[in-house]
Amino acid sequence: MNNTQLQLSNQICFPIYSASRLITKAYKPYLDELGLTYPQYLVLLVLWENDGLSVNQITEKLLLNTNTLSPLLKRMEKMELLQRSRCIEDERSVIIQLTTKGKKLQKRAVPIPEKLIGELLTDQIQMEDILQLKDTLCQLISAMSNKTDHTSKA
Amino acid sequence: MNNTQLQLSNQICFPIYSASRLITKAYKPYLDELGLTYPQYLVLLVLWENDGLSVNQITEKLLLNTNTLSPLLKRMEKMELLQRSRCIEDERSVIIQLTTKGKKLQKRAVPIPEKLIGELLTDQIQMEDILQLKDTLCQLISAMSNKTDHTSKA
DNA sequence: CACGTTTATATCGTGCACGATGCAAATATA
DNA sequence: TATATTTGCATCGTGCACGATATAAACGTG
Incomplete structure (x- = not known):
């Protein structure tokens, strides 16, 4: 069984999970x-x-x-x-x-955020990409956080 | 002190962290x-x-x-x-x-990834946005994972 | 071949995340 | 105004993450 869907490289969620940890x-x-x-x-x-x-x-x-x-x-x-x-x-x-x-x-x-951004920027990744990344993520979050409440009850 | 840099809404890392958990x-x-x-x-x-x-x-x-x-x-x-x-x-x-x-x-x-993608897509977020999100994240990851090795040694 | 170093994995301690549950204060309803 | 329900927070148990450390096998060098 060679399922393209299940290949790690095709998962969208794994990059988010890894990026968060890194x-x-x-x-x-x-x-x-x-x-x-x-x-x-x-x-x-x-x-x-x-x-x-x-x-x-x-x-x-x-x-x-x-x-x-x-x-x-x-x-x-x-x-x-x-x-x-x-x-x-x-x-x-x-x-x-x-x-x-x-x-x-x-x-x-105060100086921490700027240092972090500095580490993220490369030839491949410009500030514009970061801002767009943030924008898409925020839309994802608002879409998903509507579906779950934040109490600890099921 | 009213530091724009330190406002939660201006942090790029918080959306990644939240999106990962959600x-x-x-x-x-x-x-x-x-x-x-x-x-x-x-x-x-x-x-x-x-x-x-x-x-x-x-x-x-x-x-x-x-x-x-x-x-x-x-x-x-x-x-x-x-x-x-x-x-x-x-x-x-x-x-x-x-x-x-x-x-x-x-x-x-097998059917899980498709279901997940389905939940992520809305009027605001198209498949194209998801793919670009993934692309940027993968570049971020490769930039950052070079800086750290994955052994548990300091 | 002895011995220091590297490599692969495991263990320990701490701090999240989070589902399930408990409890007391506030509120709603009979 | 009794009682049921909701709300806000805490506790418990389990499973990650990860730095620090340990241990044994493999490797390198004299």
């Missing part, structure tokens, strides 16, 4: 300097942009579930990057707020 | 029927195309390390999808061979 790996040396993992960096990006969000609001922005974010946020609290506190108006909600240490980290994170 | 999730219902995870499915894609490869040869095709594949292959052996055996010429190598059960699964996997 890019996370490319981030690592820069994030290591800040003592962060890639998902932790994503949480900080959200909070730097908008501090004091609830756990649920962060799950919506990152398309992650609470069962991923809860332990992640606890680790970040232990690292003294942020503080978790129950919302007064709604005791179910947990509000995440940056500590001074968490806020200060932003300045050191 | 696509794996889209595969899940189909792979559940076969009792497979997405990485296990990838291993089978490789073996269906070329049975009897060594662990190292599989790591090269999937850009994964042995410390990821070793336990994964052991689980698949326990599932009776494949067999692991030391190579006779070189006792260091482990040869992976599909069992009858592993080979039979291919027939049930």
